[in-house]
Amino acid sequence: MSDALTELRRELAQITDLRTAGRVLEWDQLVMMPHGGAATRGDHLATVLRLAHELFVREEIGALIEEASSQLDGAGPESDDACLVAVAQRDWEKARRVPADLQADMTKLASEAVEAWTVARAENDYASFRPWLDRTLELKQQYVACFPGTDDPYDALLDDFERGMRTDEVRRAFDRLEPALRDLVAATEPEEDEGFLTGPYPESVQHELSVAVVRAFGAEDRFFRLDSTVHPFCTSFSTQDVRLTTRYSEDDLHASSIFSTMHEAGHGLYERGGDASLDRSPLATGCSSALHESQSRLWENVIGRSLPFWRWFYPRFQEAFGVLADVPLETFHRAINRPRPSLIRVDADETTYGLHIILRFGLEQELLFGGLDTNDLPERWDDRMEELVGIRPPDDRRGVLQDVHWAGGLFGYFPTYQLGNVLSVQIWERLLVDLPDAYEQIERGSFGEIYEWLRERLYRHGRKFTPSETILRVAGGPIDPEPYLRYLADKNASLAAA
Amino acid sequence: MSDALTELRRELAQITDLRTAGRVLEWDQLVMMPHGGAATRGDHLATVLRLAHELFVREEIGALIEEASSQLDGAGPESDDACLVAVAQRDWEKARRVPADLQADMTKLASEAVEAWTVARAENDYASFRPWLDRTLELKQQYVACFPGTDDPYDALLDDFERGMRTDEVRRAFDRLEPALRDLVAATEPEEDEGFLTGPYPESVQHELSVAVVRAFGAEDRFFRLDSTVHPFCTSFSTQDVRLTTRYSEDDLHASSIFSTMHEAGHGLYERGGDASLDRSPLATGCSSALHESQSRLWENVIGRSLPFWRWFYPRFQEAFGVLADVPLETFHRAINRPRPSLIRVDADETTYGLHIILRFGLEQELLFGGLDTNDLPERWDDRMEELVGIRPPDDRRGVLQDVHWAGGLFGYFPTYQLGNVLSVQIWERLLVDLPDAYEQIERGSFGEIYEWLRERLYRHGRKFTPSETILRVAGGPIDPEPYLRYLADKNASLAAA
Numbered sequence: 001m002s003d004a005l006t007e008l009r010r011e012l013a014q015i016t017d018l019r020t021a022g023r024v025l026e027w028d029q030l031v032m033m034p035h036g037g038a039a040t041r042g043d044h045l046a047t048v049l050r051l052a053h054e055l056f057v058r059e060e061i062g063a064l065i066e067e068a069s070s071q072l073d074g075a076g077p078e079s080d081d082a083c084l085v086a087v088a089q090r091d092w093e094k095a096r097r098v099p100a101d102l103q104a105d106m107t108k109l110a111s112e113a114v115e116a117w118t119v120a121r122a123e124n125d126y127a128s129f130r131p132w133l134d135r136t137l138e139l140k141q142q143y144v145a146c147f148p149g150t151d152d153p154y155d156a157l158l159d160d161f162e163r164g165m166r167t168d169e170v171r172r173a174f175d176r177l178e179p180a181l182r183d184l185v186a187a188t189e190p191e192e193d194e195g196f197l198t199g200p201y202p203e204s205v206q207h208e209l210s211v212a213v214v215r216a217f218g219a220e221d222r223f224f225r226l227d228s229t230v231h232p233f234c235t236s237f238s239t240q241d242v243r244l245t246t247r248y249s250e251d252d253l254h255a256s257s258i259f260s261t262m263h264e265a266g267h268g269l270y271e272r273g274g275d276a277s278l279d280r281s282p283l284a285t286g287c288s289s290a291l292h293e294s295q296s297r298l299w300e301n302v303i304g305r306s307l308p309f310w311r312w313f314y315p316r317f318q319e320a321f322g323v324l325a326d327v328p329l330e331t332f333h334r335a336i337n338r339p340r341p342s343l344i345r346v347d348a349d350e351t352t353y354g355l356h357i358i359l360r361f362g363l364e365q366e367l368l369f370g371g372l373d374t375n376d377l378p379e380r381w382d383d384r385m386e387e388l389v390g391i392r393p394p395d396d397r398r399g400v401l402q403d404v405h406w407a408g409g410l411f412g413y414f415p416t417y418q419l420g421n422v423l424s425v426q427i428w429e430r431l432l433v434d435l436p437d438a439y440e441q442i443e444r445g446s447f448g449e450i451y452e453w454l455r456e457r458l459y460r461h462g463r464k465f466t467p468s469e470t471i472l473r474v475a476g477g478p479i480d481p482e483p484y485l486r487y488l489a490d491k492n493a494s495l496a497a498a
Numbered sequence: 499m500s501d502a503l504t505e506l507r508r509e510l511a512q513i514t515d516l517r518t519a520g521r522v523l524e525w526d527q528l529v530m531m532p533h534g535g536a537a538t539r540g541d542h543l544a545t546v547l548r549l550a551h552e553l554f555v556r557e558e559i560g561a562l563i564e565e566a567s568s569q570l571d572g573a574g575p576e577s578d579d580a581c582l583v584a585v586a587q588r589d590w591e592k593a594r595r596v597p598a599d600l601q602a603d604m605t606k607l608a609s610e611a612v613e614a615w616t617v618a619r620a621e622n623d624y625a626s627f628r629p630w631l632d633r634t635l636e637l638k639q640q641y642v643a644c645f646p647g648t649d650d651p652y653d654a655l656l657d658d659f660e661r662g663m664r665t666d667e668v669r670r671a672f673d674r675l676e677p678a679l680r681d682l683v684a685a686t687e688p689e690e691d692e693g694f695l696t697g698p699y700p701e702s703v704q705h706e707l708s709v710a711v712v713r714a715f716g717a718e719d720r721f722f723r724l725d726s727t728v729h730p731f732c733t734s735f736s737t738q739d740v741r742l743t744t745r746y747s748e749d750d751l752h753a754s755s756i757f758s759t760m761h762e763a764g765h766g767l768y769e770r771g772g773d774a775s776l777d778r779s780p781l782a783t784g785c786s787s788a789l790h791e792s793q794s795r796l797w798e799n800v801i802g803r804s805l806p807f808w809r810w811f812y813p814r815f816q817e818a819f820g821v822l823a824d825v826p827l828e829t830f831h832r833a834i835n836r837p838r839p840s841l842i843r844v845d846a847d848e849t850t851y852g853l854h855i856i857l858r859f860g861l862e863q864e865l866l867f868g869g870l871d872t873n874d875l876p877e878r879w880d881d882r883m884e885e886l887v888g889i890r891p892p893d894d895r896r897g898v899l900q901d902v903h904w905a906g907g908l909f910g911y912f913p914t915y916q917l918g919n920v921l922s923v924q925i926w927e928r929l930l931v932d933l934p935d936a937y938e939q940i941e942r943g944s945f946g947e948i949y950e951w952l953r954e955r956l957y958r959h960g961r962k963f964t965p966s967e968t969i970l971r972v973a974g975g976p977i978d979p980e981p982y983l984r985y986l987a988d989k990n991a992s993l994a995a996a
Contacts, residue, residue: 014549018545240535
């Protein structure tokens with residue numbers, strides 16, 4: 001290893017440590033911090049991330065990258081060293097485009113705006129949140145302006161989460177999905193009597209069962225924590241320290257912890273499965289948001305809503321919740337899968353979910369680049385919801401205030417959720433080629449080989465390769481909505497036939 | 499405000515933010531982190547603290563301090579600005595005396611030595627810990643050598659915790675305390691039947707009651723958290739984000755959460771009571787270790803073991819724990835106060851506690867400057883214990899291996915515990931002059947005026963003034979053991995008479 005490479009690794013480790021410290025501050029804020037802490041937490045976080053940014057964008061780092069790059073002679077293009085230099089170079093060039101002050105302003109604003117959103121949502125008070133959203137949009141536009149020359153201004157936002165992805169590609173996929181998903185939702189059968197959906201599902205029992213499931217998936221206690229938050233999420237501080245959160249609803253099975261925990265565990269297993277040698281480097285963590293989401297969706301939906309999964313787990317589940325005593329497995333399975341028009345994205349069934357994303361993808365562009373005034377946003381949201389899903393939110397809490405993302409400045413993020421859904425099925429189809437008995441394994445509650453296949457093909461590589469390279473490796477081809485649409489059509493047909 | 503002052507404030511805020519982030523990492527590690535996280539957490543923390551140190555010791559900071567100092571014209575010596583400049587100057591000069599390598603060696607050694615101590619204590623194996631202690635003493639001597647010209651080499655260590663305090667002052671106070679405390683312990687009455695001390699005290703009930711007490715003290719939910727750890731502690735990330743921890747023993751009332759929670763709440767109320775304007779500056783947090791300990795002891799002992807306190811709280815406590823059903827208030831009060839010779843410092847009663855500290859204060863000096871060989875330390879410890887307290891440890895676990903401090907490099911810290919005890923009574927006597935009905939208020943469960951008095955005289959000033967100036971303000975005079983000895987004698991006499 002050349003001296004420049006050693007020095008570059010050391011510098012990047014230090015910068016990665018600071019960013020990790022920032023994630024600890026964020027996790028603490030969302031999971032543990034007393035409300036009063038918000039007064040200064042935004043400043044702490046802004047300082048830590050600003051220093052990480054300042055340390056990274058120095059000329060010296062660029063020189064080290066260049067020198068290390070010229071000394072890579074022996075290293076193959078797939079080696080950790082070559083990938084590190086390539087990723088560092090791209091990140092460095094991108095980071096240098098954003099002024100440190102703007103970066104710090106965005107960080108601080110996000111922290112404060114999330115607090116404002118939390119209150120606004122609880123009180124169904126969009127007006128109190130609107131100034132925060134306006135300011136966020138303003139900074140986001142300044143951010144976009146740092147990246148001139150893209151085909152579409154939205155490309156700059158998308159690139160933060162899906163390196164190299166173009167808005168145009170997303171639009172094409174979504175244009176294919178929108179009518180197909182609307183048809184599938186419209187074809188929904190009328191509901192059976194599914195009174196059991198409203199519980200009661202006592203929180204402590206949900207917790208115990210959620211832990212049991214994710215342990216079976218491979219989330220070991222000495223590397224994972226599970227806590228409770230309003231908005232479930234996953235973060236990690238190393239491959240050996242992964243934090244999941246979930247939420248509990250005692251009177252709505254769809255919003256119970258079981259699905260959100262499997263979802264976040266999917267993210268967590270991806271983080272956990274990275275090669276430990278990538279820790280403290282920019283190659284640690286998943287490759288892209290869509291690939292990350294493909295794993296949360298794979299574990300939550302493709303596995304966690306499948307009939308084989310529930311053949312394994314339903315006896316225990318049924319015994320734990322008295323309300324299910326007389327509910328047959330097939331009825332239960334139908335209830336957790338049937339498309340039903342829904343107002344809340346995170347509670348949506350697999351089919352409706354995509355329509356929620358398509359709504360947000362459009363509105364983000366209208367807000368940032370299409371002149372949509374935030375005063376008109378709630379109505380525009382409700383109109384689009386009615387158009388896409390066929391129902392109208394009765395209040396903003398169940399409409400425009402439901403997601404934290406915009407408060408947190410995460411524009412460009414939503415589309416990756418639906419790309420993740422699409423990818424989850426592409427990857428699963430490939431896995432079935434290698435593990436044709438995967439469903440039998442699931443039915444036995446055995447997830448080790450599935451995890452190992454995913455780790456080998458995807459998790460261990462971290463951020464070494466670009467998203468499109470990585471997708472090619474794990475899914476065998478570029479993003480393609482067809483397998484996903486077939487999967488949904490088959491599943492819905494099987495539910496209707498049952 | 500001058501430009502230099504503005505700039506200095508900004509720089510110091512940034513450095514303080516990094517140190518705060520370090521405290522969040524430490525809190526998380528002790529309270530929340532899965533075990534696996536230890537693999538990288540030390541690196542994260544080392545990076546954050548090293549950066550804070552590097553940013554602080556720059557020449558630019560010295561220049562800013564000098565410039566700001568010359569521009570303070572209008573500001574009175576008690577103004578935030580003048581105090582900030584004075585404290586920054588002193589901290590800066592001190593920080594620059596210690597070579598970065600020595601600082602790093604000490605940090606690294608402390609983390610390894612604490613690991614070695616943990617194993618050694620568990621296995622009662624002093625010999626395995628001795629090389630770590632030798633190395634720690636060696637580095638500590640190098641550290642002391644960075645501060646030539648003190649009256650006593652121990653002054654340099656004391657100064658880390660008690661700015662400006664001289665060894666001579668401590669020795670004088672301890673020389674007065676030692677014979678008096680020995681007499682008090684020797685006069686101990688034989689114990690009654692106090693079988694109720696071993697419980698059971700169910701953890702969940704302890705938790706609920708501990709929370710109730712510290713809420714009554716003024717620890718509001720939106721500014722405080724209470725968690726569980728092996729070794730209770732308190733930290734804070736701002737005046738509005740204070741973290742307490744406690745521990746639960748179901749079969750030992752002395753080791754139950756109620757006293758450790760009151761103790762940590764005392765520290766926490768001090769942190770909470772700082773002026774919010776001091777947040778994100780080196781003036782935030784308590785003035786010194788002894789003043790901090792004076793507050794933990796005041797709330798835990800002076801208030802929390804008083805008869806008026808238990809007149810208020812005992813009915814609820816008694817009802818919650820069946821084992822106390824037939825135990826009269828006076829018997830309970832005697833049991834939680836009676837001096838009893840004890841081997842373990844943290845379990846010691848108020849009277850014996852000081853003798854534990856006096857033992858350590860002497861041994862620290864003998865080890866560092868008096869030629870005591872670490873081979874002879876266990877025997878010297880046991881001899882002194884027998885001399886001071888009248889009992890001899892049957893093994894090193896209950897002797898020289900009981901405390902983590904020396905493993906962690908904390909020499910000079912122990913004396914501040916006892917100075918805190920002494921100060922707690924000095925401060926309380928002053929408070930009684932202004933609030934002559936304080937005990938009646940306590941008996942009503944009313945703590946607001948007491949907190950307010952302490953906040954006004956002590957808490958709000960943070961680190962603005964030196965310890966001796968601060969002690970003068972709040973206690974009306976320098977450290978004086980007499981009130982504390984009177985308090986103990988009166989209390990012990992009242993217990994014996996009961």
